[in-house]
Amino acid sequence: MIKKTKLVPLSEIFHFPAIRGVTQEFIRNHEGNIPVYGGRKTETPIGFIGDDIPEVTYFNNCLGWNREGSVGYVFWHKHKFTTNDHHRPMVLKEGYQNSIHLGYMQIIVQKKLLSLGFEWSKTASKEKVKEIEVEIPINDKDNFDFEVQNDIFLKYRKIHGIQNQLSQYYETLKDAYIIINDESPKASVALSDEKLFSLAIGKRVLKREIIDEGVPVYSANVFEPFGFVKKSSNVDFSTPSLIWGIDGIFDWNYLPQDYPFYPTDHCGVLKILEPTILPEYLLYALRATKEIYGFDRTYRASLKNIKENVTVDIPITSNGEFDTVKQQEVIQKYKKNEMIRTTLCSQLEKMSSVTVEFEN
Incomplete structure (x- = not known):
């Protein structure tokens, strides 16, 4: 004191x-x-x-x-x-x-x-x-009193050092993706398989078309809309959509059914045509392998590159059919791990930003 x-x-x-x-x-x-x-x-x-x-x-x-x-x-x-x-x-x-x-x-x-x-x-x-x-x-x-000043400085430096370490943990964890190793039999399928998937790129949106409220517009950042427009695109919203960013940081996001949105020409949209492939499983499986392709601003995740390079492993039954039960098990494991990761990120962020007070 x-x-x-x-x-x-x-x-x-x-x-x-x-x-x-x-x-x-x-x-x-x-x-x-x-x-x-x-x-x-x-x-x-x-x-x-x-x-x-x-x-x-x-x-x-x-x-x-x-x-x-x-x-x-x-x-x-x-x-x-x-x-x-x-x-x-x-x-x-x-x-x-x-x-x-x-x-x-x-x-x-x-x-x-x-x-x-x-x-x-x-x-x-x-x-x-x-x-x-x-x-x-x-x-x-x-x-x-120089000694008291020094004592306060040393205490602060120690606390600040711990906070910096927590901040580093947070930065690592918030961008981390947990991959679940599942040993069940799987079939490797390509996103270019037109019997299973439909892939398309959105259309360009002009700056003058952006409004404050309306249909959310997704572009290279697939997690945050960068604006809104009056009308949605011609995407079929009766089923969930997976979207990916063509430029910048390559990633996938899941948008639920009956959620109208507008993808720009910097955003790709994947629709699943086979009902035994579960959209949430496909999301986790695609995110688990997103780093191996090396997509970035130079090597773009274009429609052509996605179709030529991206494959995904999907659990199958002994009869060779897509196993929806096993997919659902994997989904639940991912959701549990994601909940833990989100909670830890929130706590680390709070602890690393706590203001240090010294009593007078």
Whole structure:
């Protein structure tokens, strides 16, 4: 617990030097090993330049905050660096080296800046930031308490490290797909088999046709409509549809029957003609093998490429017919695993974004 604090304007303990922001063109023309920071959300340089260039102002072991871009994020740069116009240095004044902890200041300044709601249209300018007041622990003699600041910094760093790890788990899990190994007999069928499947590509939608409400339009992103139109396409909505994205990240989605939608020319639609092939099973089976084809923005998942390359294994009975019972068993296993994955993702996301508070 912090016993006592003092409210201090940042201008009292920091210099806010003027800079000549380094541009991307300057970086290209002066490559080197010194990092240049911009308005990114993480401490990732936008490039590197050479050392001791006369027209560049360098800094070392000081804070820097994002004036624009991911506005309000603060970083403790412990090495030599420079910045562009989106990222500005905050240099500790002489005489405060033994009483002000930069790690602690990074935490509380960032918390303060983010709470003020700065954005692109409301930049965190030097004039605004230098007048911001923050609470700094003091001892019984009313001097800044470096040890307490350090303790808070160490606790925060430990918690923040755990949160970063949880965030990485979340990013991995949210894009993961669990493949269920089922040893039952199967038949391999191609999506080009016109007795079993009907495949088609949607039609182009013009920007002026997009409205705020109506029939959802699906394009390369098969999980989120990018707009709405007045009328649906000529797809048969009496049965479920499987749709896939032709450009970008290749994936499949399931749309239930009686759900009108409009696919664009960046979205493919698969209809099942054989009633003993269950749509949800086909979805899981296709998603389980989606990575092996290498479809992307260059090698597009066009109608031709889908028909020529994509096959799927479907359980069969001893008589060689499609086994709907086994398909349904696999569907239930996938649904259970998907529910667990979704729940874990939700919990990891919450835990990785919890705001760390320290009592005064």
